Structure formats: C-alpha cells, structure tokens
Amino acid sequence: MDVPAPFLILVAIAVIGLIGLVLRWGMASDADRRKDYGLLREVAKVRSVEAARFVELELQKAGVRATTVPSEDGETYQVLVFPADEQLAIQTLLNT
Structure with a gap:
C-alpha cells in the first residue's frame, strides 16, 4: 500500500508543529522558575x-x-532565609 506524498508532508508538518508547541510550553514554565x-x-x-x-x-x-540576591527590579536586594528560620529572622530584624 503506497501512501500519497501530500499525506506524508501533512503528517510531518503536524509532528513538527506538535514538537514546537511542547518546546514552547517547556520553555515558558522554565522562565517562571x-x-x-x-x-x-x-x-x-x-x-x-x-x-x-x-x-x-x-x-x-x-x-x-x-543569603542575598538582587531583586527583579535591579535596584534593591532581597535577604532570604529558610522557612524554619523565617519567624526568628523577622523577630531579630524587628528588634534590631
């Protein structure tokens, strides 16, 4: 059974489009992380x-x-701690 060439081309385009959508979805979620x-x-x-x-x-x-990291705005810095230390850190800074 011979498959017509236009059908194979359409399948190839569909597969490439599907791969493109998956990659776009994967890259978008990576940017958020x-x-x-x-x-x-x-x-x-x-x-x-x-x-x-x-x-x-x-x-x-x-x-x-x-630890300190630059903020997204590029003008300020964030001081970060682990969740277990968060309340102690806040109390320490409030009492400073």
Whole structure:
C-alpha cells in the first residue's frame, strides 16, 4: 500500500508543529522558575549591598543562615532565609 506524498508532508508538518508547541510550553514554565529561590523566603528588601550585609550579620548573630540576591527590579536586594528560620529572622530584624 503506497501512501500519497501530500499525506506524508501533512503528517510531518503536524509532528513538527506538535514538537514546537511542547518546546514552547517547556520553555515558558522554565522562565517562571528562574525567579523562584526554592524553599527560601524573603525577610528583608534593602537598597544596597552594604545594608544587605548588615542584615545578614544581624541574622548570623541570632543563628540564622541568610543569603542575598538582587531583586527583579535591579535596584534593591532581597535577604532570604529558610522557612524554619523565617519567624526568628523577622523577630531579630524587628528588634534590631
């Protein structure tokens, strides 16, 4: 049984289109994850690296591990901690 050439071309185009849709969906969901820091929670947003270092040192004195990342706006910095340390971090910063 011979399959007509136009039918094979249509199937090939459909397969390529399906692959393109899957890749587009996969790339879109990957872009959303780039802004995610996993388990880490923001406890402070500051305007300078020096301020972020000060916050990190205060948290370190209280036994809280913290890290700093640039915010999406490019002008501020986020200080992040693990969920288990979030309440202690907030209390520490409120009392500072």
